[in-house]
Each structure stands twice: as structure tokens, then as C-alpha cells.
Amino acid sequence: MLPFSRVTIIGLGLIGSSLARAIRAEMPTVRVTGHDASPDVREIARRIDLADDITDTAGAAVTDADLVVLCVPPGAMGAVAADIAADLPAEAILSEVASCQASVIAAIREVLPNATLVPAHPVAGTENSGPEAGFASLFKGRWCILTPPEGTDTTAIARVEELWRRLGADVETMDPAHHDLVLAVTSHLPHLIAYTIVGTANDLEGVTQSEVIKYSAGGFRDFTRIAASDPTMWRDVFLANKDAVLEMLQRFSEDLSHLQRAIRWGDGDTLFDLFTRTRAVRRSIIEQGQDDAAPDFGRAHN
Numbered sequence: 001m002l003p004f005s006r007v008t009i010i011g012l013g014l015i016g017s018s019l020a021r022a023i024r025a026e027m028p029t030v031r032v033t034g035h036d037a038s039p040d041v042r043e044i045a046r047r048i049d050l051a052d053d054i055t056d057t058a059g060a061a062v063t064d065a066d067l068v069v070l071c072v073p074p075g076a077m078g079a080v081a082a083d084i085a086a087d088l089p090a091e092a093i094l095s096e097v098a099s100c101q102a103s104v105i106a107a108i109r110e111v112l113p114n115a116t117l118v119p120a121h122p123v124a125g126t127e128n129s130g131p132e133a134g135f136a137s138l139f140k141g142r143w144c145i146l147t148p149p150e151g152t153d154t155t156a157i158a159r160v161e162e163l164w165r166r167l168g169a170d171v172e173t174m175d176p177a178h179h180d181l182v183l184a185v186t187s188h189l190p191h192l193i194a195y196t197i198v199g200t201a202n203d204l205e206g207v208t209q210s211e212v213i214k215y216s217a218g219g220f221r222d223f224t225r226i227a228a229s230d231p232t233m234w235r236d237v238f239l240a241n242k243d244a245v246l247e248m249l250q251r252f253s254e255d256l257s258h259l260q261r262a263i264r265w266g267d268g269d270t271l272f273d274l275f276t277r278t279r280a281v282r283r284s285i286i287e288q289g290q291d292d293a294a295p296d297f298g299r300a301h302n
Contacts, residue, residue: 003067006033007069008032008035010036010080012034012035015138016034016134017130017134018135019134021134031052036131063087073236075240076236096117097122099183099237101176104119105149120171123186144172146171197220
């Protein structure tokens with residue numbers, strides 16, 4: 001038995017469009033309705049037949065849904081929840097996919113205090129955005145972290161978990177605040193570092209932009225991929241999860257200072273020990289199937 005028969009997706013960027021494609025591929029009898037605040041995005045979604053119906057308003061999209069998934073930037077979650085408040089069926093389950101949960105849950109609860117809310121953050125994505133960037137297999141073999149508020153109906157949680165499992169994801173449940181701390185380490189801080197490094201290289205007076213591009217070694221090149229991520233979403237992520245990000249940034253700054261001292265004083269043992277430990281982390285990621293060991297990340301070389 002399918003966990004849902006009518007799913008509405010608000011926000012048709014990379015995650016929203018991938019979710020629509022995945023549901024239609026894995027559960028073709030489920031009716032998928034979509035909405036996006038951008039008229040241009042709605043037009044593209046209709047042209048590529050992304051969903052069974054694309055509505056011009058958020059309220060119209062949710063009127064008969066049994067699951068509504070908000071796939072908008074964190075800073076827009078509260079406003080979108082307010083937009084659908086009058087039309088959201090009382091029996092519908094509301095979900096969202098933000099990579100920062102505590103503040104988003106609070107914003108939604110402020111306007112929809114009685115909604116059955118089961119957030120589900122798929123830890124998956126690319127640097128691309130927009131309705132044409134999505135693909136049905138995005139969630140296969142990736143983690144999806146459920147962060148239901150305390151007291152959430154267990155049947156509702158089970159239904160959302162089943163949906164993501166059918167899309168190929170591995171599912172785990174976390175406390176929202178703990179989720180935000182984990183993601184600050186594994187996602188938010190790496191993005192902040194990437195934005196900083198690429199920005200620093202771009203601002204160097206003694207190095208031209210053409211040289212930065214022409215001589216991009218593997219490390220810098222891969223940072224640029226992360227730094228090409230959607231600026232609206234990541235602006236909202238850092239502001240919405242600022243406490244956890246600042247905590248991790250302080251720890252990183254302290255570790256960076258330690259590394260700086262080791263380089264200054266020629267402490268090769270400290271450097272070797274750190275690099276050995278970080279290499280082991282990479283091997284663990286490969287062993288757990290979160291990446292593969294293809295040289296140069298699988299890039300073709302002619």
C-alpha cells in the first residue's frame with residue numbers, strides 16, 4: 001500500500017523537481033501537484049511535464065493533498081506556510097526538506113501550530129538548481145534525516161519514512177537541534193570554506209582571474225563546484241543555522257591556528273598525523289558507499 005496518494009511539492013528547484021520525478025518513477029499512481037513562486041519556473045515545469053498539475057498559487061496546490069512538501073529556501077518557509085494555512089487540509093501531513101531544522105520548524109509552527117509536521121531532509125544535491133536540474137535517482141543510496149518535533153504522531157512519521165525509502169533513500173531520525181549541529185560540520189562549514197577560498201582567490205591583486213581559472217588544480221577546482229551552489233538557499237542556511245555554524249566555525253578557526261603554528265615551526269609530525277587521520281576519514285566515506293574511489297572523482301582524461 002502506498003504511503004500517500006496525492007503529494008504536493010511547493011518549490012520546484014533541484015530538490016523539488018527531483019522529488020517530483022522520483023515519485024512519478026517509483027510510484028506512478030501517486031498524483032503529484034507542484035507550485036513555484038516564479039512564473040518562469042512554473043512555465044518550465046509545465047513544458048517538461050514535471051507534475052500532473054502545476055498551480056499558479058500555493059493555496060490551490062494543497063487543497064486536496066495528503067502530503068505537502070515545502071522545498072523552498074529556509075528563509076521562505078514561514079511565508080510559504082502562511083500562504084497555504086487557509087487551504088491545507090486538516091488531515092494532511094506537512095513536510096519540508098531544509099538542511100537547518102530548528103529555526104525552520106519554529107517558523108512553520110508560528111503560523112501552523114496544529115499541523116502534523118514531519119520534516120525530512122534528504123542529504124543529497126548538486127551545485128545546479130532549477131526545475132531542469134533535477135533527476136529521479138538523486139536520493140538513491142543517500143541519507144534522508146527525519147526531524148519530527150516531540151509528540152508527532154508516529155503513524156505520520158512512519159508514512160513519511162516509507163515514502164523516502166521507496167525513493168531509494170536510507171532513513172534516520174534525529175532531534176532537530178542535533179541535526180543542525182551535524183549538518184553544520186558536514187555541509188554548512190565546508191560550503192562556507194569553499195565560498196571563502198574561491199572569493200579570496202578572486203580578490204588577489206597579484207593573481208589575475210584568468211590565471212586562477214587556467215591553472216586551477218584539483219583542490220581549487222573542486223571548491224568552485226561547491227561555491228557554485230544556489231546563493232539564495234545558502235544565504236538562508238547560514239542565517240537560519242547561525243548558532244551551530246558559528247560554533248563549528250570557532251572550532252575550525254582554532255584548528256586552523258594549530259595547523260598554522262605547525263607549519264611556521266616546521267612541525268612535520270603534527271602535519272603528518274593530521275593528514276593520516278583525515279585520509280582515514282575519506283576511506284571510511286568510500287567504504288560506507290557515500291562516494292567511490294575513482295581517481296580524480298571519476299573525471300575522464302583524454
